[in-house]
Amino acid sequence: MFENMFECLIAIAAGLFLLNKGADWFVDSCNRLALRFRISPFVIGFFGVAFATSLPEIVSTWYASFKSFSGIAVGNIVGSNIANIGLIFGLALVVSRDGIKLYKREVSGELEMLLITLISAVFLLSGRMLSRAEGAVLLSLFVLYLWMWYRREKNNKGNKKMATGANGSLFRILMVLFGGIVSVFVGAYLVVNSAKAIAEMMNVADTFIGVTLVAVGTSLPELFTTIATLRKNYTEMLFGDLIGSNIVNLLVALGGAAVIRSIPLDFCGMISAINMVIMTVVFTIMSMHRKYSRYEGVILLLLYTLFMYVAYVTG
Secondary structure (H helix, E strand, O other): OOOOHHHHHHHHHHHHHHHHHHHHHHHHHHHHHHHHOOOOHHHHHHHHHHHHHHHHHHHHHHHHHHOOOHHHHHHHHHHHHHHHHHHHHHHHHHHOOOOEEOOHHHOOOHHHHHHHHHHHHHHHHOOOEEOHHHHHHHHHHHHHHHHHHHHHHHHOHHHOOOOOOOOOOHHHHHHHHHHHHHHHHHHHHHHHHHHHHHHHHHOOOHHHHHHHHHHHHHOHHHHHHHHHHHHOOOHHHHHHHHHHHHHHHHHHHHHHHHHHOOEEOOHHHHHHHHHHHHHHHHHHHHHHHOEEOHHHHHHHHHHHHHHHHHHHHHO
8 A cells, every 4th residue: 555664754753743633623522512512511421531532542442452463553553652651741840940730629539530441451451361252341441430420520610600601603613523523534544554554664563553653642632631721720730631542542442443353462561561551650650749750850850761672572
């Protein structure tokens, strides 16, 4: 399909653009539909935060699994979660003036759920093969997560107001929704196939390409969202995006990919999974004093650089 490196890079750039724009259109349309039909703030918040920035990872990972590119599927998810914390959040801390203060209400239960998700995923991956049944377990954990989130939102609904209806034609909203879905799938096709071609040209493992090139590319929504929320000082949204998208990546993207096709795990994937655990544990430990400093941002960036080097060596 792609004859040289230049064509592959052009295809990846076009695919990433379609992935990010398509995800933006899709989520915006979901929000408008939720507002139009007076759906609860929980549903609006969920589509606006978790799936908004994780849709590219979900689609590209599922497609990679469908095409039997297991290394890219695993590498994309593990690499995206490492990039979310080490690269994106690390950069956010470095460019912030006084670091980022953390309020208890902003991460109530979320960090605990992230660690439970992480432990469950790594435990299942430790067998060197993620079966369809184990993928179903991850998806079931996501349903449990939704239920916990819904109960929490229901208990807090007294402090919130139901959103008002959205303006605009229903036909236009549905057309943008359809355009977003098509763009995401076309983008996933371009990114995954060109990444596979690059791996073959460079004679490196699929997992390495997934952990680096594909993972960073599909993490762009998190990057842009983090920059916007940091600029407006919306730390609650920032942490919701960061933690929520990592949970969605592991449970929905990886779990769904395994349900589509059992996923074998190579050595590079195992090492990258261990690096993901280390990064998440460091991120959680840093949260204990309720403030992330610029110094800690530098540590996260250095860890990210180290993990990418390890991925290159093992790939």
